[in-house]
Amino acid sequence: MSVSDAVASRISVRAFLPKPVDSTLIADVLRRATRAPSGGNLQPWRLFVLAGESMARFRALMETRMMEAPMGEAPEYDVYPANLKEPYRTRRYEVGEAMYGLLDIPRSEKFARLAWLQNNDRFFGAPAAAFCFTDRIMDRPQWSDLGMLLQTAMLLFQEAGLGTCAQEAWSRWPQTVASFVGAPAELMLFCGLAIGYADPDAPVNRLVTARAPMAETICFVS
Ligand SMILES: Cc1cc2nc3c(=O)[nH]c(=O)nc-3n(C[C@H](O)[C@H](O)[C@H](O)COP(=O)(O)O)c2cc1C
Numbered sequence: 001m002s003v004s005d006a007v008a009s010r011i012s013v014r015a016f017l018p019k020p021v022d023s024t025l026i027a028d029v030l031r032r033a034t035r036a037p038s039g040g041n042l043q044p045w046r047l048f049v050l051a052g053e054s055m056a057r058f059r060a061l062m063e064t065r066m067m068e069a070p071m072g073e074a075p076e077y078d079v080y081p082a083n084l085k086e087p088y089r090t091r092r093y094e095v096g097e098a099m100y101g102l103l104d105i106p107r108s109e110k111f112a113r114l115a116w117l118q119n120n121d122r123f124f125g126a127p128a129a130a131f132c133f134t135d136r137i138m139d140r141p142q143w144s145d146l147g148m149l150l151q152t153a154m155l156l157f158q159e160a161g162l163g164t165c166a167q168e169a170w171s172r173w174p175q176t177v178a179s180f181v182g183a184p185a186e187l188m189l190f191c192g193l194a195i196g197y198a199d200p201d202a203p204v205n206r207l208v209t210a211r212a213p214m215a216e217t218i219c220f221v222s
Contacts, residue, residue, distance in 0.1 A: 006155040011209070013163030013194070014099075014119065015202030016126040021162060021195060023051050026128055029160055033153035038145035044134045045149045048181035051128040058180055062121050065176050072121075072172025076188055079168045087212070095209050102203045120169035126194035131170065131177055133187040146190050153193065163198035163205075166191055 001009075026049060038044060050058050084092060097107075105112045123129045130153075132146055154164045170177060170192035177189050198205050 001159045003155070006158045010154055010158045010164075011205070011207065012165040013126075013196075013198040014124045014165055014204045014207075015199040016124055016163065016194065016196035017199050018125065018127060019197045021051060021128040021197070023049075023128075025160060025162075026051060026130075026195060029156045029162075030130065030153060033149055033156055036145075036148040036152040038148060039141050042138075042142060042145065044138045044142040044145050046133040046135075046183070046187055048131045048133065048183065049128070050130070050181075055123075055127060055129065059122065061176070061180060062173075065173065066118060066121055070118075073175050075171045076174045077171060079171055087216070091212070095207075098209065099204060099207050102207055104203075117169070120167055121173070123167070123192065123194040124165060125199075126165075126196035128195040130193045130195065131181055131183075132190045132193065133178075133183055134190055136186055136188045143190065150191070150193060157195060161197070162195055165194040167194060 030047060030049070034043065034045075080092070100106070100113060100116075103116060105116060107113075119125075132150060134142060134146055150166055154166070157164050168191045170189060174189045177183075177192075178187070183189070
């Protein structure tokens with residue numbers, strides 16, 4: 001698969017088959033993904049991988065935690081700015097509506113939408129996942145490096161026939177995740193990455209998101 005094909009065909013997968021993913025394949029992809037660039041070559045990422053037995057234990061823990069704290073824990077960072085202005089607000093609204101449209105959950109069904117959101121806390125059924133942490137001393141430049149690593153990994157997973165979904169939704173579970181994976185206190189959780197074989201029959205996986213016209217985001221300076 002060419003880089004162009006991987007970039008063009010990757011989508012966020014939100015329904016997975018229960019088919020297990022070989023841990024050696026995950027390790028191989030993630031090792032190669034660490035070729036991603038980072039400012040000063042700091043490589044500020046720290047990944048914790050769940051698969052097989054560890055995923056089964058984590059899933060069981062999450063079912064309990066979701067009962068105890070349905071809205072999650074106090075997040076350590078805000079996923080979005082408090083007052084999202086245009087055009088970001090509309091872009092976020094549109095992707096949400098497109099997704100709920102495929103799921104056939106109208107706006108009026110608030111409870112059903114909330115229930116769907118909890119699928120994030122189950123990695124959308126993915127049999128494997130990674131949590132991406134960084135050192136708490138890191139600032140915005142290094143957080144952008146995390147994105148370099150994640151996209152490189154997602155494209156390599158795509159090439160390997162695996163689907164992924166980056167999930168900032170895990171920002172709602174910083175203590176539970178850190179304690180489960182045994183992350184030292186100096187690390188801070190950024191996001192999760194669901195990894196697995198996409199369910200080809202799930203309508204939600206038909207979501208191909210729009211992009212703003214090039215003129216809105218790219219300017220050739222004359
Ligand atoms: C860092 C990051 C975090 C994300 N967090 C979530 C999430 O918590 N839940 C979710 O369903 N999608 C999440 N997404 C997926 C985005 O909604 C998705 O990338 C965007 O709508 C574009 O769609 P595409 O990935 O299919 O191209 C995240 C994406 C990124 C890059």
